[in-house]
Amino acid sequence: MTTAHHLFFSQASKKTTPQNMCSSIMAIVMKAKSLCLYVELACNGLFGAGQGSMIAPPDPDRKYSLQRAELVIFNRGVDDLLVDFEMLVDIVKLLGENDQRGFQALFTANEMVNVCDATDPNSFLAARKLAKKFFSQKNGESQHVVHAMGHCHIDTAWLWPYEETIRKCARSWVTAIRLMEKNADFIFTCSQAQQLEWVKQWYPGLYSQIQHFASRGQFVPVGGTWVEMEGNLPSGESMVRQFLEGQRFFHKEFGRYCTEFWLPDTFGYSAQLPQIMQGCGITRFLTQKLSWNLINKFPHSTFFWEGLDGSQVLTHFPPGDSYEMKCKVEDLLNSVRNNKDKGRANHSAVLFGYGDGGGGPTQRMLQRLERVRDADGLPRVQMSSPDQLFSALEADSTLLCTWTGELFLELHNGSYTTQAQIKKGNRQCETLLHDIEVVSSLALSRNPSFQYPADRLHKLWRLLLLNQFHDVIPGTCIEMVVQDALKYYQEIRSAGAELLQEACRSLLVEKGVHEGKEGSPSLALNTLPWERSEVIQLPGGAAEPTLALVKVPSVGIAAVTESIEPDCPVSVSTQADGTVVMENGILRVIVDKAGRVASICLVNSNREAIAGGCFGNQFVMFDDVPLYWDAWDVMDYHLQTRKPVSEVIRPVEVVHSGGLRGSVKFSLRISEKSSISQELVLDARCPYVKFHTEVDWQESHKFLKVEFPLRVRSPNATYEIQFGHLQRPTHWNTSWDWARFEVWGHKWADLSEHGFGVALLNDCKYGYSVHRNTLTLSLLRAPKSPDATADMGQHQFTYAVMPHTGSFQEAAVIQSAYNLNFPLRLLPKETGSPQTGSWSAFSLSSSAIILETIKQAEDRKDALVLRMFESHGSSASAMLCSALPLKEALL
Structure with missing residues (x-):
């Protein structure tokens, strides 16, 4: 025992203090069979035992207590873990938020805490x-x-117009090719299949060189789309076709499909894009425009973007906040300093070169990069490709955050409304191409002699996709471009009408239809996947139009032999004060002398839609003078200039007095130069009231909207987007809410509370605002640059208001908006008439499933593609029935 005691003090003695409270006796234990320990105590603090202060005389009466003395087994692993953690925390604190290494330390320490389980x-x-x-x-x-x-x-x-872009591409890409010849490691990215197609057509020698350097990995086609389209306004089917046409082009010409969607510049990003990308073979996404946000700074540079259905794509915003960098030191440092995911992602893109015809990259830029490839104090630089960038990001992506829903650009929200004729042309041509493909597919299935017009349809689709470029469909372009776009829409309408008539004729001939002759019934065509009962206007030269209520099956045709008698005819009555009351058994609508809607009431429930003391269909004007981007932007301060349009030119008068249709018409003066004429229409069996509108618009920096203050209270409004819908707040609680004072949507928006709501439908508008209980549709703007004549002239459009019980899903708001945009087509008698009353090609057992597209398969001429989507925002199952002679069905 004594020997062990002396060994302890001679070899392993250690002073213990409050800062160092343990002593190791491992060496003693290893040699001794038994052990006796003595503890010596001294009543001294670390700095003596002074009375009151460190250097005061010692206090002889000061007392200390030994609280614990025990033998423990030292856990070296835990101690090492504590040292690791301690050093990481110090690095985080001392290097600060702007240091890449500090953020790496932060996320490493955080992951360590998450991994550690004290019980394990x-x-x-x-x-x-x-x-x-x-x-x-x-x-x-x-x-x-x-x-x-x-x-x-x-x-x-x-x-500049489309044709100038062809020359810009040639000049810029020649420069890139010459740089590749001199610099074997130079890599150049190029998106937009349309531009490559132009160069192939007009500069075949240059195109051959492009293909050569593409095979060497230096000229890298990216993006997978026909053009860099606008990310909000095209329909879901149009977005699919952007990828279909783009991916097929890249695969045919360069032997590969793109895995990254390349959209550096656009005016917003629909929440449906991730699912569309995934379905088209795209798992990665690069853009930059959100750095232009006017109010809120987007919190990420590299992250996973999640769409409506949960689909995710790895997304990267170059932190240098530009897609035209010059390889200056500032560009490289900004790529580090502005990286909002320091510690999560240690790689970023620098896209360098002069854009828009400026020639692209230069030799000087490459020289700058060579100087700083691995320079002290700067990030490491490597010439790279999109695949190398995203592969590096994917390899270390476990800490990346996820952003769910739309990527809303807090700028350029006037572009939802600018150049109304372009928006109208887009919507109408999307509708026409849909109908041509449906009828052509039915004719292909039923008539062996029919040749599906695939080549002609591809041409028309490519014209439509071209016009969906992100400065064309938004209307942020010069007048020459507007004229080109309108010309292409007219070409689609003209050629499309011929294709539709040819398909109808072939379909009807196959069905044993005799040639049309005098007295034979007309035919009504329904290209939508549900049965429809609607009032239509029959052809004829009579001064008073002939109306008929017809029932047409889903994706089918019906003979219009005679009008169906409505269960409840429309009644129209004029009151003593000049107001007009229209009722169809579903709705009761009261219109005052100035065309304002005093009441829209659901007859069965007696539920009023318009807020008390207010009027719906209130036209309002705003001063619209943005800070800089005239055609692009509308600023929040325009809301402070609201002025109702109230001067009556012609008060309300009855046009249709009831039966199948009730309607009234009126006119208002907007200004000395501009006016509105409108017909309010309520048809038998129709759940909404339509507002057919004509505007003579001759304004400057004004914004015309129409308001519906509703007797509905909800914190969120719902808007249709591509293949679905999303909600946005109706309040301005935060800066993120307030920045959405003007938003986009497609065919409808809905404001609902439990059990009741009101939907606003339209046939060619995209701008909305819903603040508190007022549902507003944006109609016309009047910017003066870059097109001084933007929107001047005559405009025709229709919107509709649909009160409903239950949710918008239960009330078939989605179907009603489709009906408004896809009217029943009355086929001319010369196409023939069926011997049977009606015929349906497809039907669905669930209203939640929309059969959006029916078309010939791209590579199988004997096959059809049916594109369906779930529209309610849930999961659903349905049975699809068909009268076509099908052999097999594949999912």
């Missing part, structure tokens, strides 16, 4: 491995890596 010592090893990975990086190895890629963003049309 085995988890400590996993935490230590995280720390080891961090500390094993030598000085400089954790430097941010910049992936430099040559780039030349060329707007397919903007401040």
Whole structure:
């Protein structure tokens, strides 16, 4: 015992203090068979025992207590873990928020805390491995890596017409090819299949060189779309076709499909894009425009973007906030400083080169990059490709955040309304191409002699997709581009009408139809997947139009032999004060002398839609003078200039006095130069009232809207988007809410509370605002640059108001909006008439499923593609029935 005691003090004695409260006796225990320990105590603090202060005389009466003295087994692993964690925390605190290494330390420490389980010592090893990975990086190895890629963003049309873009592409890409010849490691990215198609057509020699350098991996086609389209306004089917046409082009011409969607510049990003991308083979996404947000700074540079159905794509915003960098030191440092995911992502893109015909990258830019490839104090630079960038991001993506829903650009929200004729042309041509494909598919299935017009349809689709470029369909372009776009829409309408008539004739001939002759009934065509009962106007030369209520089956045709008698005819009555009351058994509508709607009431429930003391269908004007981007922007301060349009030119008068249709017409003066004429129409069996509107618009920097203050209270409104819908707040609680004072939607928007709501439908508008209980549709703007004549002239459009019980899903708001946009087509008698009353090609057992598209398959001439989507925002099952002679069905 004594020997062990002396060994302890001679070899392992250690002073213990409050700062160092343990002593190791491992050496003694290893040699001794038994052990006796003595503890010596001294009543001294770390700095003596002074009375009152450190240097005061000692206090002889000061007392201390020994609270614990015990033998423990020292856990070296836990101690090492604490040291790791301590050092990581210090690095976080001292390097600060702007240091890449500090953020890496923060996220490493956070992951260690998440991994550690105090009840499971085995988890400590996993935490230590995280720390080891961090500390094993030598000085400089954790430097941010910049992936430099040559780039030349060329707007397919903007401040120049389409034909000038062809020359811009040729000039810029020749420069890129010459740089590749001199610099074997230079990599150049190029999006937009349309531009490559133009160069192939007009500059075949240059195109051959492009294909050569593409095979070497230096000229890299990216994006997968026909053009860099606008991300909000095209329909879901149009977006699918952008990828279909683009991906097929890239695969045919360059032997590969793109895996990244490349959209550096656009005016917003629909929440449906991730699902569409995934369905088209795209798993990665690069853009930059959200750095232009006017109010809120978007919180991420690299993240997973999640769409409506949960589909995710790895998304990267180049932190340098530009797609036209010049390889200056500032560009490289900004790529590190502005990286909002420091510690989560250590790689970013630098897209360098002069865009829009400026020639793209230069030799000087490449020289700058060569000087700083691995320079102390700067991020590491490597010439790279999109695949290398995204592969590096994917390899270390476990800490990346996820953003769910739309990526809303807090700018350019006037572009939802500018150049109304372009918006109208887009919607109408999308509708026409849909109908042509439906009828052509039915004719292909029923008539062996019918040749599906695939080539002609491809041409028309490509014209439509071209006009969906992100400066064309928004209307943010010069007058020459507007004229080109309107010309292409007219070409689609003209050629499309011929294709539709040919398909109808072939379909009807197959069905044993005799040639039409005098007295034979007309035919009504329904291209939508549900039965419809609607009032239509029959052809004829009579001064008074002949109306008929017809029933047409889903995706089918019916003979119009005689009008169906409505269960409840429309009644129209004029009151003593000049107001007009119209009722169809579903709705009761009261219109005052100025065309304002004093009441829209659901007859069965007696539920009023219009807020008390207010009027619906109230036209309002605003001053519209944005800070800079005239055609693009509308600023929030325009809301302070609201002025009702109230001067009556012609008061309300009855046009149709009831039966199948009731309607009234009136006119208002907007200003000395502009006016509105409108017909309010209520048809038998129709759940909504329509507002057929004509505007003579001759304004400057004004904004025309129509308001419906509703007797509905809800914190959120719902808007149709591509293949679905989303909600946005009706309040301005936060800056993120307030920044959405003007938003976009497609065919409908809905404001509902439990059990009741009101939907606003339209046939060619995209701008909405819903603040508190007022549902507003944006109608016309009058910017003066870059097109001084934008929107001047005559406009015709229709919107509709649909009160409903239950949810908008239960009330068939979605179907009603389709009906408004896809009217029943009355086929001319010369196409023939069926011997049977009606015929249906397809029907669905669930109203939640929309059969959006029926078309011939691309590579199988004997096959049809049916594109369906779930529209209610849930899961659903349905049975699809068909009268076509089908052999097999594949999912």
